Amino acid sequence: MKPTAAIVLLTALLAFYPVHDAAAGGPVSRFYDYIYNPGDLKPVDSTLKVRVGDRAPDFTLPAISGKDVTLADFRGNANVVLSFIPAAWTPVCSGQWPGYNIVGDRFRQSDTVLLGISVDNIPTLYAWTEQMGELWFDVLSDFWPHGAVAAQYGVLRSDGTAERALFFIDKEGVITAVEVVDINTRPPLEVIFQELDAFDQK
Amino acid sequence: MSQRFSLSICFTVIATVMFLATARPAATETLPEISLAVPESTEERAYLGLEKKPGETFSLAEVDADILLIELFSMYCPYCQAEAPRINVLYDLALRQEEHDVDIRLVGLGASNTQFEVDHFRDTYDIAFPLFPDKSMTFYKKLGGEGTPGFLGVLLKEGQDPEIVLRQSGGFDSPEEFLEKLLESAGYK
Numbered sequence: 001m002k003p004t005a006a007i008v009l010l011t012a013l014l015a016f017y018p019v020h021d022a023a024a025g026g027p028v029s030r031f032y033d034y035i036y037n038p039g040d041l042k043p044v045d046s047t048l049k050v051r052v053g054d055r056a057p058d059f060t061l062p063a064i065s066g067k068d069v070t071l072a073d074f075r076g077n078a079n080v081v082l083s084f085i086p087a088a089w090t091p092v093c094s095g096q097w098p099g100y101n102i103v104g105d106r107f108r109q110s111d112t113v114l115l116g117i118s119v120d121n122i123p124t125l126y127a128w129t130e131q132m133g134e135l136w137f138d139v140l141s142d143f144w145p146h147g148a149v150a151a152q153y154g155v156l157r158s159d160g161t162a163e164r165a166l167f168f169i170d171k172e173g174v175i176t177a178v179e180v181v182d183i184n185t186r187p188p189l190e191v192i193f194q195e196l197d198a199f200d201q202k
Numbered sequence: 203m204s205q206r207f208s209l210s211i212c213f214t215v216i217a218t219v220m221f222l223a224t225a226r227p228a229a230t231e232t233l234p235e236i237s238l239a240v241p242e243s244t245e246e247r248a249y250l251g252l253e254k255k256p257g258e259t260f261s262l263a264e265v266d267a268d269i270l271l272i273e274l275f276s277m278y279c280p281y282c283q284a285e286a287p288r289i290n291v292l293y294d295l296a297l298r299q300e301e302h303d304v305d306i307r308l309v310g311l312g313a314s315n316t317q318f319e320v321d322h323f324r325d326t327y328d329i330a331f332p333l334f335p336d337k338s339m340t341f342y343k344k345l346g347g348e349g350t351p352g353f354l355g356v357l358l359k360e361g362q363d364p365e366i367v368l369r370q371s372g373g374f375d376s377p378e379e380f381l382e383k384l385l386e387s388a389g390y391k
Contacts, residue, residue, distance in 0.1 A: 099278035099319070102326050132280045186278070190318040 037091050043182035046163055049154030052178060056080075056169040059149045061117065061140035064126045069115065069138055075173045079112040079199045081192065082167040084155050086183055088120040088128040092164065096186050097132060097139075103189065104136040110196040111171070115140055119147045119162050155180060168195045170202060233356050233364040234344045236262040236311075238334050246332040250307060262356070263364045267307040269388045270364070271296070274342055274352040275333075276313045277323040282351045285373040286327035292377040293331050299381075304390050309334065313342040313350055353380075357388045 050057065060070040074080050085096060097116055107114055114137040118125055121143040129139050142149045142162070150156040155163040166187060168177040177195045181187045238261075240254045241247055247254075251266025262270060273289060275282040289308075296306035308331040312320040317335045324333050336342055345354055348371040355368030368387040374380040385391045 095276060095278040095314075098280040098283065099276075101280070102277070102283060103322070133284070186314070188316050188318065189277070189322060190316065193318075 034089060035091055035094050036089050041086075041183050043184065044163060044180055045157040045159070045183075046155050046180075048178065048180065049152065050167075050175055050178070052175055054175050055173050056082075056167065056175050057149075057152045059152065061142055061149060062122060063138040063140050064122055064129060065138060067138075069140055071115075071169075072173065074113055074169075074171075076171055079110060079171055080169040081107070081112060081114045081195070082153075082165075082169070083114060083116050084150060084153075084162045084165040084167075085116065085118050086157070086161040086164055088118055088124050092184065092186050094128070094131075096164075097129070097135065097137075099186075099189065100137065100192075101133060101135055103192070106193065106196060107137075110199045112196060112199060113137070117142050117149060117162070119143055119150060119156075119160065157183075166192065166195075168199070170199060231366040233263060233354075233366055236341050236344065238262065241332050243332075250309070250332060262309070263358070265307050265309070265358065267305040267358055269304065269306045269384065269390070270356040270358055271306060271308045271384060272345065272354040272356065273308065273310040274313055274345065274347045274350050274354075275310050275323070276350045277315050277319040279350045281373055282323075283327075285351050286323075286329065288374065288377050290327065290329065292381060293329075295377055295381050299385070304385065306384070307331070311336045311341045311345075313339050313347065355384045355387050 056071060058070070058072045060068050063069050071080065083097070083100065086092075088094075100114060100116075116135075116137060116139040118139070119142045120128070122141045125139055125141055129135055147156040147160060147162060150162040153165075153167065155165045157163060163180050164183050164185075164187070165181070166177075166179040167175055170176050176198060179187050179191055237259045240252055240256050240258045240260050241250070242256045247256075250260075252260055252264065254260050262272070271292075275285075277283075289310075293308055296308060299306050310320075310329070310331065310333040312323065312333060312335050314337060315323070315335050316337055320333045320335045323329070334341075339347075346369075351373050353368065353370040354366055357365045357367045359365075367389075368384055382391065
C-alpha cells in the first residue's frame with residue numbers, strides 16, 4: 001500500500017471514529033419512538049349532544065378482546081366511565097390509558113367499569129395497546145360506521161378523530177359528569193377519583 | 203525504506219490523535235437550578251439532609267449527599283411503571299453504599315404529573331425516596347429530558363457546582379450494574 005493511500009484510509013477511519021461517548025445510556029423506549037406528533041391542535045372541535053342528567057345513549061362496539069360490549073348491559077350492575085381518546089399512536093393518548101392501568105383497584109372499589117373508546121380500527125388498537133402492558137379494562141373500536149358513538153355523544157371532531165373526553169354514567173344509566181378537555185392535555189387523575197367518590201356517595 | 207518509515211509515522215500520529223481524542227476529559231455540565239418544595243414528610247427531609255421546613259423551597263444542589271440520582275418519570279408511562287420495582291432495589295443498594303462512605307440519594311420528578319398523580323405512583327409502588335410533581339415539565343425541559351424513564355447522575359462536592367456526570371434515557375435491566383455505572387461516572391470506582 002502506498003503511503004498516500006494509507007493516509008486516506010486512516011483519515012477516513014479517523015473521521016468515523018467516535019471521539020467521545022455518545023449519550024451514555026440505554027435504549028429509549030421503542031413505544032415512544034413510534035408516536036406520531038401532530039403538533040398543537042384546536043382544543044375542542046365538536047359540540048356535546050348529551051349533558052349531565054341525560055340517559056347515556058346506548059351502543060354496542062367491538063372490543064380488542066374479540067367480544068362485543070353493550071353499554072346497557074351494565075345498567076343496574078355497575079357504574080361506567082367512558083374514556084374517549086382522539087387517536088392511537090399520538091402523544092397524549094399514549095400516556096393516558098397506561099396511567100389508568102394502575103388505578104383498577106380504585107374503579108373496582110366503586111363498582112365501576114372503564115371502557116376506553118377510540119375511532120381507530122381493531123388491528124391498530126391492538127398493536128398500540130399491546131405496548132402498554134396488559135390493560136385491565138376493555139378497549140372498544142368506534143371505527144365503523146366511523147365515529148358513530150363519538151358522534152352520538154357529540155365528541156366527534158371535524159377531522160374524524162374524537163375529543164379527549166370522559167363520561168361518567170351511574171348504575172341507572174344516567175350521565176353524572178362530563179369532562180371534555182383540551183385535546184392537547186390529559187385530564188388530571190384527580191378528576192376521575194372525584195367522580196368515583198361521587199358514585200360512592202349515591 | 204522511506205515509504206515504510208512514512209507509513210509508520212503516519213500510523214503513530216493518527217493512533218495518538220485517536221487515543222487523545224478518546225481520552226480527553228469530557229466538558230463538565232453543571233446541574234441547572236431546580237427549586238422544589240421542601241417535603242412534608244420528616245423521613246424524606248432527613249433522607250435529603252434538609253434542615254428547612256415544609257412551606258419553604260430547596261435547591262437540588264442542597265441535598266446532603268455525594269451523588270444525587272434524579273429519575274425523570276411519569277405515572278402514565280408504562281415503562282416507568284415496569285421500572286419501579288427495579289428502582290426500589292436500586293434505592294436499597296444505594297443506601298448500602300454508606301458502608302463504603304458514599305452517600306447516594308434519589309429523587310424523582312414526575313413529568314407532567316400533578317401532586318395527586320405523583321402520590322398515587324408512590325403509593326402504588328411503595329417508593330421510599332422523595333417524588334416531586336413537575337406538572338408544567340419545567341424541570342424536565344431544564345434538565346434536557348429525552349423521554350421517561352430517564353436518569354441524571356449528579357456529583358455533589360462541597361464548594362463546587364453540582365456536576366452532571368451521567369445521563370441515561372430509558373430504563374435499566376440490572377440495578378447492580380446501573381449502580382456500578384453511576385459510581386464509575388462519579389469517579390468512585
